[in-house]
Amino acid sequence: MTNAPSVGSSSVGSLPFGILIVDDEPNIRSGLAKGLADDGRVIDTAGDADEALAKFAKNAHPLVIVDVRLNCGVTGIELLTQMVHDRPGTCVIVITAHGTVETAVEAMRAGAFDFVLKPVDLNLVRQQVRRAQDHYELWLENQQLRNQLAESGELSNIVASGAAMEDVFRQIRQVAGTQATVMIHGESGTGKELVARALHDLSEQSANAFVPVNLGALPETLLESELFGHEKGSFSGATRQKPGCFERAVGGTLFLDEVTEMSAKSQVDLLRVLETGQFNRVGGEELLHSDARVISATNRSVENLVEENDFREDLYYRLNVIPVVVPPLRNRRDNIPLLVEHFLEHFCARHSREPKQVSPAAMQRLTDASWPGNVRQLRNVIERMVITTPGDTIHEGELPAELTRVKAVDSALPPSLAEAVEACEKSTIEAALAVCDLHRERTAKALGVSVRTLHYKMGRYGLR
Incomplete structure (x- = not known):
């Protein structure tokens, strides 16, 4: 390992910025190490995958530069996939002598930060390294902020206080670290997307994409393409291949706002992806996979829609594993x-x-x-x-x-009919809760509603 003078603009916190160079050609390894060993960086090199993984596990390497073709039975893409999985936030620059679009796309999908062609342009690599340093330091700063927020129990993007919102905060903290699907219920304008973003920011997927899509704003003809993508020429106007939301959200979070506005066919398509994790682009035959966590939101009563056969019951249960109710202002x-x-x-x-x-x-x-x-x-x-x-x-x-x-x-004037009904409903629920000693199952049974409906109504009226 080559130690450079410590702590310049390339340092992360009090530690020098570490780079691991992985290439089976000694001249390339040494040339890159010499050309990048400045500004307080610490350079490490490896000639094969085993040596690279051993050094990666032992030392902090925010940046890895790896050749696509290694003479060791493991490709550079396989190596970067494992490294990014083992240490989220790691930036990987891929070097290849075979600069095809397919190679670049494969590398970026696997989590590469950037790629460069052989013969290596050292000035270009220096620029990429500086950008990678800035990217990693920003990521690290965000991680530290998230940890502080999690420890303090605060959520930076939601400005709220009091008992009515404390239950929402509690639920966010409880489920943010899981892969469970969440359905956020609440009137328009209550901040449902902020709740979704808080769930993402406090999750293990926070370094990856948060992809929001408003299903109510999309016509049926575009919805399938927006969710699943399309191939070039698959329909009039499809002049290029386009990845859909599920594809863009791989490893991260897909937020489906106004999910109850979907057509019957779109509901079937969404249910299939939730059940199998697989989908096809419009006009495509390749079976694609997505591990994106799905968070949905609605301002309508889904149970009423299910009863009226306007929303699939099986899809509702898939989406509503964890219901979060955001009370109105x-x-x-x-x-x-x-x-x-x-x-x-x-x-x-x-x-x-x-x-x-x-x-x-x-x-x-x-x-x-x-x-x-x-x-x-x-x-x-x-x-x-x-x-x-x-x-x-x-x-x-x-x-x-x-x-x-x-x-x-x-x-x-006296209250409107709707306000009078709400007041009566709220007082009835309060009375039933008191009689049943706050036991929700008994209260729901006494009122003749499901526990889920009771939970929704309690959140709506701030009865926590």
């Missing part, structure tokens, strides 16, 4: 001041405005509003106020008129 009003402060800071910075605050009367008005659009609506209101209010304080009279009207109407 009106059931967690104690979150509103916290969210307001967060959005004020965010949008003042985004739109280059001086810091603003909300007057006590305005904050009370925001807290009292009904927020049918949930957090998304609140976010939009605060952004509008940051842009349009001239001073450093947002006053009650400057708030949108619809918020003012909501409170005036609410105080003058």
Whole structure:
């Protein structure tokens, strides 16, 4: 091993940046080692797969440079696949004298960071190494942040507090490290995608892709191609091969938003992938595999859709292994001041405005509003106020008129039928829980509903 002066821009934390060069040609190994041994790097070399794996296991090598063809019965692609599996976050640059598109695609699918052709251009390799260092240091920083968040019990991308959201946080922490499918239930604008991202960020797949797709925004004719990809010429307009969401999410997480908007045929196709992990691109015969974890979300009552035969029961059970219910903003009003402060800071910075605050009367008005659009609506209101209010304080009279009207109407008229039904349902569930000593199975039986339905209703009304 060649030791270089320690700790420059290429160091990770207090350790020098380690590179392992794997090639069966001694001249290439020594040339690369000499050309890259600067800026505080530590260079190690190996002539075959066994030596490479032994040194990789013993020493920290954030970056591996490996030849595709090794005279040892193991290919460089097989070696990189094992290394990336054993130590997530490792960057691998593949060197090949056989620069075909197929080789490049195979290497990138196996987890390669980049590839370079022989004869090796040392300046190009130096550039790739610098990019790999930046990529690894960012990955390492994210990992350390995730560990801190997991230890502190906080979720960085979700701004919330209080009892109504604590159950959501608890569930995220419990299931993030598993491969179980999760279905997130909640009204539009409650932050279901943020929950999905938190599940991904705290999972072992966090270094890989998080691929969101809104199924409700796609016409039926494009949905199959979006999910599974298509081959060139498979339909009019298919001018090139395109990988689908399942393919792009290999090793990571696929988030299916508005999953209940799928057609009957698409539901069958999705069920097949969930059961077998296999699929074909549109117009293709090759059987592809995906180990992507699937998280779905819906703002509709799936049980009602199942009863009406609008959603497959077997698919529902596949997707809803772990249900997570995100309560609406009106059931967690104690979150509103916290969210307001967060959005004020965010949008003042985004739109280059001086810091603003909300007057006590305005904050009370925001807290009292009904927020049918949930957090998304609140976010939009605060952004509008940051842009349009001239001073450093947002006053009650400057708030949108619809918020003012909501409170005036609410105080003058009785609740709507829907609100009256919800209030009655909530009080009935509360009474049944009290009679049954909070035992959910007995409560569900007494109310004549399933435990799953009871769980959903309790989350909706913040009864935890």
